[in-house]
Amino acid sequence: DAKTTQPPSMDCAEGRAANLPCNHSTISGNEYVYWYRQIHSQGPQYIIHGLKNNETNEMASLIITEDRKSSTLILPHATLRDTAVYYCIVFTNFGNEKLTFGTGTRLTIIP
Amino acid sequence: GAVVSQHPSWVICKSGTSVKIECRSLDFQATTMFWYRQFPKQSLMLMATSNEGSKATYEQGVEKDKFLINHASLTLSTLTVTSAHPEDSSFYICSARDPKTGPYEQYFGPGTRLTVT
Numbered sequence: 001d002a003k004t005t006q007p008p009s010m011d012c013a014e015g016r017a018a019n020l021p022c023n024h025s026t027i028s029g030n031e032y033v034y035w036y037r038q039i040h041s042q043g044p045q046y047i048i049h050g051l052k053n054n055e056t057n058e059m060a061s062l063i064i065t066e067d068r069k070s071s072t073l074i075l076p077h078a079t080l081r082d083t084a085v086y087y088c089i090v091f092t093n094f095g096n097e098k099l100t101f102g103t104g105t106r107l108t109i110i111p
Numbered sequence: 112g113a114v115v116s117q118h119p120s121w122v123i124c125k126s127g128t129s130v131k132i133e134c135r136s137l138d139f140q141a142t143t144m145f146w147y148r149q150f151p152k153q154s155l156m157l158m159a160t161s162n163e164g165s166k167a168t169y170e171q172g173v174e175k176d177k178f179l180i181n182h183a184s185l186t187l188s189t190l191t192v193t194s195a196h197p198e199d200s201s202f203y204i205c206s207a208r209d210p211k212t213g214p215y216e217q218y219f220g221p222g223t224r225l226t227v228t
Binding site for chain 1: 115117145147154155156157160202204206216217218219220221222224
């Protein structure tokens with residue numbers, strides 16, 4: 001079962017920062033927070049992951065609260081190509097390699 | 112990043128026939144590959160975990176005799192849908208783990224859309 005809660009949909013204006021929240025209140029100490037996105041009719045694309053600290057890469061930033069019960073994915077300057085379903089997944093690195101996808105957030109970038 | 116391909120990208124078959132879908136890791140060796148199924152407007156559901164040189168591990172509710180998985184090499188896994196029926200029409204996606212980048216990142220193929228008529 002998915003261990004995360006995400007809003008079903010969000011809109012964001014092109015060029016603005018898109019902030020996608022995720023609640024994972026039952027996360028355990030050895031579970032990472034992963035973000036993937038799926039553009040229509042394509043396979044999911046890895047975005048970023050983190051354990052405790054905030055992370056940033058060329059695609060996005062990941063902000064994890066100190067108690068690790070929630071996180072926010074930030075797309076700093078959203079473009080139309082960022083329209084997709086975004087999945088937040090908690091995932092342990094101890095033998096269990098199965099990613100369990102929830103329903104995700106459908107992000108629509110508005111011109 | 113690592114690249115995973117799938118073939119075919121789409122296929123239409125008649126009810127009762129079998130269809131094979133290939134998943135290849137193009138620039139890395141994948142000891143573990145995963146097969147997912149996605150129905151319209153739904154999330155991805157893991158069907159099975161495919162390990163090179165051994166039998167696949169199927170998720171609960173997935174018929175192993177209907178969805179045959181073979182992982183004969185470190186770069187190729189195949190999913191065969193046997194005796195396909197219209198309810199098997201779906202988007203099938205594979206993913207592969209690149210051991211060199213750690214156990215965390217899975218790279219997904221572009222998916223195969225199966226339509227059974």
